[in-house]
Amino acid sequence: MEASGAFALHSRCTRTDGSVDESEARARPLDRGLPSVLKVTGVHLLGIWWYPFGRESIVIARDPDANWIVLGHPSLSYARILSREPGVSDVALKTAADALADSQFDLCALTLTPQTGGRVKAGRLCDAVR
Numbered sequence: 461m462e463a464s465g466a467f468a469l470h471s472r473c474t475r476t477d478g479s480v481d482e483s484e485a486r487a488r489p490l491d492r493g494l495p496s497v498l499k500v501t502g503v504h505l506l507g508i509w510w511y512p513f514g515r516e517s518i519v520i521a522r523d524p525d526a527n528w529i530v531l532g533h534p535s536l537s538y539a540r541i542l543s544r545e546p547g548v549s550d551v552a553l554k555t556a557a558d559a560l561a562d563s564q565f566d567l568c569a570l571t572l573t574p575q576t577g578g579r580v581k582a583g584r585l586c587d588a589v590r
Contacts, residue, residue: 465489466509469500469542474576490516498531521559523552530556536565547578557589 466488473481485502486509489495501514517531520539528548532539541548541556548556557567567586574580579588 465492465495486511487517495519500531520563520565521556528552528556530559532560532563532565536563537569539565539570545577546575554589557585560585 466486469485469487471481471483471485475481483502484504485500486504487498487500488511490497490499496519498517498519499511499514500517501509501511503510503513515533515538517533517540520530520532522529527545528541528543530539530541539560541553543552560570561567567589568584570585572579572583572585572588574582
């Protein structure tokens with residue numbers, strides 16, 4: 461974590477053709493008094509992370525041991541379950557889905573993507589937690 465309260469988000473995935481896709485982003489609280497509302501950006505130019513081009517996200521839920529976190533957009537149209545590992549347990553996925561549902565997200569509009577070492581099939585979140 462940086463002095464500004466920002467933290468790094470690293471993503472790495474192996475595509476079906478074997479190529480690797482890696483990305484890095486930064487997130488920081490919009491207001492230090494409300495650390496669960498974040499601004500997330502992947503725009504990094506001239507050695508600066510450009511937060512004005514980022515997306516607002518709200519921390520919906522997190523694992524007590526910080527193994528996963530659920531971020532959602534206030535529009536309720538976008539959410540992510542981020543994990544330190546390629547997959548989350550069925551119990552963790554259900555906990556994350558329950559938190560999203562409690563926040564009025566449509567679980568059937570959210571999709572799970574295959575992960576190396578995790579889930580092998582894409583599908584709707586609502587189907588995975590039934």
